[in-house]
Amino acid sequence: MAGPIAVLFDIDETLVHTGDSGRRSWAWAFDQLHGVAADIGKHTSAGETDPQVGRKTFHAVLGREPSHDEMARLYAAYLWHLSEDIWDSKGYRVLDGVEETLRRIADAGVILGLISGAMEGAARIKMEPGKLGRYFVFGAYGSDSPDRAEITRMAMAKAGRLHGRDLTRDEVYVVGDTPRDIEAAHAAHATGVGVASGHYTVEELSAARADHVLTALTEPFPQI
Ligand SMILES: [Mg+2]
Incomplete structure (x- = not known):
């Protein structure tokens, strides 16, 4: 064959x-932009896409749908933190x-x-x-x-x-x-x-x- x-x-x-860089970076983004604690592990599971992770977590911690510009800001903050965290991640x-x-x-x-x-x-x-x-x-x-x-x-x-x-x-x-x-x-x-x-x-x-x-x-x- x-x-x-x-x-x-x-x-x-x-x-x-x-080593959980993604989870820490989503948490940082939600804290920076909305002042809320957000743990993606509580609201999503392995294999879900970033848009699904961001939206589901937003809905779970803020109780409403995000607007387009709120998602854009979240993605930007998430990427910013991830780009630093990934180099420090011990795992x-x-x-x-x-x-x-x-x-x-x-x-x-x-x-x-x-x-x-x-x-x-x-x-x-x-x-x-x-x-x-x-x-x-x-x-x-x-x-x-x-x-x-x-x-x-x-x-x-x-x-x-x-x-x-x-x-x-x-x-x-x-x-x-x-x-x-x-x-x-x-x-x-x-x-x-x-x-x-x-x-x-x-x-x-x-x-x-x-x-x-x-x-x-x-x-x-x-x-x-
Ligand atoms: Mg995978």
Whole structure:
């Protein structure tokens, strides 16, 4: 069987563990702008996109819908804090096997892209300390859509543009740590690869019908 032409990676708990930089930065943004304590962990769960995280948390702590300019200010404050916090975060680390896997995939002539629920700016910041940005040719982000399936479709379309034609399910692998990543992969007609490096187990990712499941990226990557 032929291997993939493009492999698209989720960021949080798939490539890096930020040591709660995101959670601290949302809390800082809500405190700065609205003077309220906000813990995204109480109102959202892993695999949700930044627009979902921001809106749900806003609604939970302020009891109303945010306006467009309130969301814009929140995003700006969040990014500002994240860009500093990520360098001080003691828990920040690139996950085991990531560098080797990315290099092996790139060496095989397969194009690498990102699919992240993070805003594009946040996605870049999260990869800076680990210098992972250099591996990824393109991506689609939470700033493109609040819906992870739609983000995945956009990333697939971009991979197709780079390759010069639409790509099939067998040609695009989507790698993530949550059932949401796998569901989005299938909604976009891509192959879903689950990695149990985050909050979900091999069994939970298998139950989400992942096409391949790895305990960590230290395991051989399928079809490469
Ligand atoms: Mg993730």
